[in-house]
Amino acid sequence: MALKAKQLSAPIGADLLPQLMREAALPLEESERIPMDKLVPASKEWNFYAPLPDDKMLELIESIRENGLLHPIVVWKRKDAPTMVLSGHNRLEAYKKLYQATGDEQYAAIPCMVKTDLTPAQAQEIVVDSNWVQRTLSPSEKARSIRQKYALAGRKARAANGSEHTSTYDIIAQQYGLSGRQIARYVKLGSLQEDLLRLLDSGALSVAAGVKFADLPPQQQALAAQCVAQHGVKGVKLAACKPGISDEELKRLFQPEKPKQQYVTVQMEVPASLQQEFLHMAQHWLKERVGAP
Numbered sequence: 001m002a003l004k005a006k007q008l009s010a011p012i013g014a015d016l017l018p019q020l021m022r023e024a025a026l027p028l029e030e031s032e033r034i035p036m037d038k039l040v041p042a043s044k045e046w047n048f049y050a051p052l053p054d055d056k057m058l059e060l061i062e063s064i065r066e067n068g069l070l071h072p073i074v075v076w077k078r079k080d081a082p083t084m085v086l087s088g089h090n091r092l093e094a095y096k097k098l099y100q101a102t103g104d105e106q107y108a109a110i111p112c113m114v115k116t117d118l119t120p121a122q123a124q125e126i127v128v129d130s131n132w133v134q135r136t137l138s139p140s141e142k143a144r145s146i147r148q149k150y151a152l153a154g155r156k157a158r159a160a161n162g163s164e165h166t167s168t169y170d171i172i173a174q175q176y177g178l179s180g181r182q183i184a185r186y187v188k189l190g191s192l193q194e195d196l197l198r199l200l201d202s203g204a205l206s207v208a209a210g211v212k213f214a215d216l217p218p219q220q221q222a223l224a225a226q227c228v229a230q231h232g233v234k235g236v237k238l239a240a241c242k243p244g245i246s247d248e249e250l251k252r253l254f255q256p257e258k259p260k261q262q263y264v265t266v267q268m269e270v271p272a273s274l275q276q277e278f279l280h281m282a283q284h285w286l287k288e289r290v291g292a293p
Contacts, residue, residue, distance in 0.1 A: 087130035147190025
């Protein structure tokens with residue numbers, strides 16, 4: 001359930017999202033140009049987001065070529081380590097391609113909004129927040145983003161009055177414009193194995209099923225992924241999918257129920273002398289056709 005508006009003490013880096021949104025709109029004149037060969041991308045653990053598809057990258061390259069870069073990228077200038085890109089990996093890639101294609105020195109360095117006083121947790125949160133704000137994410141990217149955000153924020157946050165505790169789900173929900181219930185579901189989905197996340201992105205796995213399968217250990221999640229790929233999730237008895245379920249029970253959840261055989265009563269008149277013969281013949285025929293005893 002989402003919170004009503006009130007003052008909350010925010011989790012680590014929670015002020016970074018509105019600040020990041022303001023800085024994303026700053027003019028290039030307030031940025032610093034940094035040579036591209038001095039920049040390194042954020043680690044895959046932080047920046048797990050898919051790069052732009054080729055057609056969208058071409059659109060971005062053409063936009064930069066015609067209109068220039070509209071907003072600076074965000075980087076983290078660290079002591080004794082290369083400067084890391086936190087927001088703008090696709091824009092940096094577009095700059096690289098333009099420089100390779102044209103050799104124009106204007107693309108040898110890219111405008112950057114430089115951060116210096118960050119903790120690793122705050123830097124990681126900028127990667128998550130900026131992708132949430134700037135991109136259309138797949139269901140799995142949303143789930144992994146919110147799970148990382150939740151891990152960075154901590155399990156609980158105290159309200160401003162110092163006596164009431166508010167779920168971190170609701171605090172993140174306020175920042176991301178979702179409900180606390182949605183945040184909780186995404187946190188669970190973020191623990192799914194890769195095969196299930198791919199099925200979630202393809203639409204073969206429903207969110208409700210994903211939340212259920214998230215409670216299973218990794219080996220059973222892999223088994224669930226195989227079952228979903230073979231049978232789909234339509235008609236799956238999700239309510240019975242609980243921690244501690246056996247592999248055989250899990251497989252049976254995906255087996256469609258056989259339709260119940262319907263019976264009718266048939267009345268016929270036969271000569272009394274043929275009664276036993278007729279009954280024997282009818283029973284034999286039923287046993288061959290429907291397995292009746």
